Amino acid sequence: MKPSRPLLSPRPSSRPAAPGRSDVKTARQPMAAQERKLLLLNKPYMVLCQFTDEAGRETLKDHVTEPGIYAAGRLDRDSEGLLLLTNDGKLQAQLTQPGEKTPKTYWVQVEGIPSEEALAALRAGVALNDGMTLPAEARIMAEPEVWPRNPPIRERQAIPTCWLEIKIVEGRNRQVRRMTAHIGHPTLRLIRYAIGTLTLDGLTPGQSRELASSEIPVARPPRPARAAPSRVPATTSAKGPSRSGASDNTSQGASGKGSGRASARRPARKI
Structure with missing residues (x-):
């Protein structure tokens, strides 16, 4: 599917326009409500x-x-x-x-009945092959009054099923199905109920x-990109700590390496 073309901004011409003619092309106007x-x-x-x-x-x-x-x-x-x-x-x-992070709510029929421990794993995030999922909302819900599926799902007589309501803010490929499989409860039917x-x-x-x-x-409007923090090497100062009160040698341990007092060494004691 091709995404919609971006809106164009008008560019004024640097050349003088000929009489009766405009060299400024009309840009596509912002879409009215x-x-x-x-x-x-x-x-x-x-x-x-x-x-x-x-x-x-x-x-x-x-x-x-x-x-x-x-x-x-x-x-x-x-x-x-x-x-x-x-x-x-x-x-x-x-x-x-x-x-x-637009929330998406799913009604999911799964095989078996997840334990509270399994639901807690979904809420905290589970490790999939493409990384940890973000925390989700997950709970057992009553069977919703929805249309019958054609063809119907294949239920195993010896194994019960239940419905979960799962809300996520991601959109990975087949994410909800992989999440329920990870906790040992394969998805049998998946209905997206809400987006936002x-x-x-x-x-x-x-x-x-x-x-x-x-x-x-x-x-x-699109969110501005966050600027990467600049990494400036710390400079050694002989004037003591800065106004913030942070010592320059706090990360060096008790050995005193890299201390800001290196330029003011104590004289050796006479024995």
Whole structure:
């Protein structure tokens, strides 16, 4: 999927304009609130989060006819639930960039019943093959009243299942499934219920709803990059500690190496 083109800024021309003609090209104007679109879609099971597929599989095109919009984030083909689509590139980035930490809530049917210790591991963060996960919210919930899946999940008669509500602020590939597998409870069904304050309420599988302009989150400007701290080598001073009261030799231990008093050595005692 191609991201929305960035907004362009007008550049004044350094050459004088000819009579009756302007050499300044009109830039694309910022998207007005009434032009911005944000759709909520209840993505059905086994639908790809893209609009075309060479293999002829079911895609978003089979459920969304609005032109010029793109998915803000992804949802695995074998997962269901809330997907956001927008024509606003800034809003798309705000909803998907890892640094924004937009919370996402999942209803997850798992095999077995996790212990409190297993849930505590999810809350604290678990070690996956691509690193530790950030702390999450995890709890056992009552079975939600949701649509039946087609085909239904395969349950083993001897092993019970339960539903978890898991809230994360990351978006790694198949992260929730890997998290539950890590604690010994494979995911059988996964439904994304919410992204931030936007929820799946009132949407059946394949149904979408366009938000009113007053419901659309305001796209924030990108966060400025943090400057890397400069590493300036500490200088040795013979005037004692600085105004902060920190001694220059605190990191050198009791040996006195690198002490700021090196230039004022005590005379050797006479024996």
